[in-house]
Amino acid sequence: MATMSETPTTVLGPTLSRRQFIKAGGILVVGFSVAGPEILKADTAKPATFKNSLDPSLGSSWIEIHPDNTVLIRTGKSDFGQGSTFTAYRQIVAEELSVPFEAITTVIAGDTDRTPDGSGAFDFLGHGMPNIRKAAAYTHQALLDLASEKLGVPKDKLSVKDGIVSGGGKSISYGNLVKDQQLKLTIPVKGDLTSIGGLEIEGNPPMKPVSEYTIIGKSYKNSVITSKVRAKETWATDVRLPGMLHARVVHPKTLGSTLVSAGAVDKKKFPNSQIIVKGNLVGVVAPTEWEAIQAAEQVAGATKWTDWKGLPGNAKLYQHLREESDWTSAPVAKGDGNKGNVGTALASAHKKHTATYQLSYMKHAPIGPTMAVADVKSDGTVHIYTHNQNPQSLRGEIAMMLGTTLDLVIVHAYPGPGHYGRSNGGNAGAEDEAVLLSKAVGKPVRVQWMRADDMQWSTQSAAAFSDIQIALDEKGKIAAYQADHYMPAMQDDRPIGAVLAGLPTMSAPEPKPDSVTSTVNGIEDNWVYAPVPNVAELGHGTFQVGQKASPIAVGLRDHSMRTPGQFQQNYPRELAISEAAALAGADAIQFRIDHASEERAIGVLKAVHEASGWDTRPSPRPGAVSTGSSSLRGRGVSLMLRSGTYWAAVCEISVTPSTGAIKVEKYTLAVDPGIVVNPMQLKRQCEGGAVMGISHALFEEMMFNESGIITDDWSSYPIPSMSDIPEIKVVLLHNPKVGAYGGGSEAANALAAPAIAAALHDATGKMMRRLPMKPAYVLAALKA
């Protein structure tokens, strides 16, 4: 069995030094906790690029071992509800250190002044090698070095269990090893703290062999669930600072309006309210939340904006994208799996499938609208209290907006409603507005977006369309696959308040390769059908719709959302593969197996086949009809490789042709992430993703007209309720020989759409190539 111990291991760079214990501010600093900010400032010449109050090159900035044998860990990744920092991260560190899970008593996540590495809160297991695992491995080696010296036993004769190092008939606890010592472990780090990726620990410290795992693989509970259920957790929404004012923002009338005149506060009704105008940013602050809400409504009614009509509207979206968008300015991206001569193979196809697939704009739609508290102090320091997926990036954006230095901006991270990628580049909305309003009034200000603000002034998941061509040979095998994926830029990280106020921001997405905020449409969907001889996957990108035309440079701003880019490419691919299977008269799962060579891809397909009770036959089912008021049943399958995890899904649906209503009856997922770190938490993540996937497939479409977004609440942007939920079956395939942990939260939300569309075809014989599959659109597809 391949394990991590068989990979070449070298310890690059780490050095261990030791001094006697010192006193700092009257507090005895012991163990590895050298990295108190005060000590660092006096003691360590920080690399200028890190700009952090914690030095990431010190082991103690990541992990502290305390004399009482407890352990503290720090990560720049905020928790967004999947709980990985409180479960998987603790398990991974406990495993590498060989301490009990419960020994890790403190997890510090997200705060920019208390965590070392930054980066977005996504991909927590980082292709099996998160920073925290390497930090733990380096710390483990340092502890063994110490023990070897203290016990007089060679390092290779030592072993550790439950935090006790033993060898040569002697033993000592980690706590006693670090007691009364001032320890300094240096570890190699690279990267840019405030970028989307943050910092990365380098080198290859020796890791514990997978075969010796005792903590990874168990279903530990998520401690933060307990505090949330008990109403003991402080959410971002709960932060109240002394003297804090409540604010609401009066956003422009359209996505291209400029301010003509701001309305005045009716001081008779709202004596304590104050209006603040900066460029096109209009805010209303008041001592109480209810007064702020009412005064903002009154001001909004009296405020005049220019009109603007620069968007295509839903009805003309795909026409606009295909015919009126500039697809030539960005270089065409090519898939890693591209090979052969697709043109020749398509020209000589025995049978050919050609079709276009369309996906709507979707909202992240957190269940609570975004909010932030900001406190711009008279000494120039800026404190922001919020729920954010990348506090370090936010810090950089705020410093740029204010023209101040990074060290003056501190972001405090708290739990909040998940928003599924919207702030992984630093902002979700409201943070920068709170800063500007606080600066204007000289007091802490809490900006809470209302539901409509969150629907209409946040970013969205980009719409997309794809042209797919598949050639089949005489044996019904795929001879060629070509995909041309078209999508406007999917990541605009400009803070909206700064844009409205006319203050400095990073540029809007433009054709610059190697940037996450680029108009280049990279190929995100990993190719999984290796035996196909001719493959061409091409990504075509363009500017965001309406952004250049908007006088305020806004238009439809996009942002990555769960399974970003890959959803937009995997839906057309997987639906087209199901269509090709039908064209070949083959079963859709067997057809995929016949075109795969990777054992893990075949493994999830076979597992989902068995778990779903799939009957092997071609689609559509015998007797499929597209008319009538009887409920028909069908099933479809989809496959994806994302972040080191293989996924296969089967959706079984019922559909009534006369109404176009689809109901998902059963959703089966097979998941091979390599090593399953925490089965219970992974299962919950998969279930949640599956439900969101049904939502994307059947419900979600951001509606907009020529001026702006008209979707403004849960009635105009529906998501599933409990009655829409099918039976969901999750099959976890623990696959230790992979030797790494794959991601678990994403992908599940993308797999439903192509499987449900294939199921509709199976039931009715009609193919629908557009999302969402709302009844009205289904009716149109069935009549086509």
Add this chain to the structure above:
Amino acid sequence: MLTLNVNGARHEVQAPDDTPLLYVLRNDLQLIGPQFGCGLAQCGACSVLVDGKEVRSCITTAGSVAGQEIVTLEGLPARWAKQKGLSADEANNTLHPVQRAWIEVQTPQCGFCQNGMMIKATELLESNPNPTLAQIKDAYTNSGPSPNLCRCGTYLAIIEAVQNAATIMAKGR
């Protein structure tokens, strides 16, 4: 001046009668269980019990519930203790079975909507101690002003938790 009866205690609050109850609970009484989700009674994140019924505090004026018995997430343990006649010591060391179940089956993802989900479970189980799957789905979909919405998709875990809570409550402790 408003007088509210929240979680078994009387509170005098300086707020206009037309203030939505949610803002009084959160800003004046520092009760953080109910959350602001939509302000439109469309999601249930702000739910509280008023005389045992689930109410959306974002559209309910504080003045309209003065004198009624208001219970928030924070008040669920005491509600259970009172119903079961537990001693003060026991009451301080207990959670409502709904809360215990929510932890046991690890229901929340982000957890922002779960206040309302637990309030709805409490309302349901007090009137129907052993609901069927269909009754649970019906309660969460049709019994309130809107369905209780979860964006993270935890509905299956909520169903498991309601069933788990029913089991705990049947044991009576």
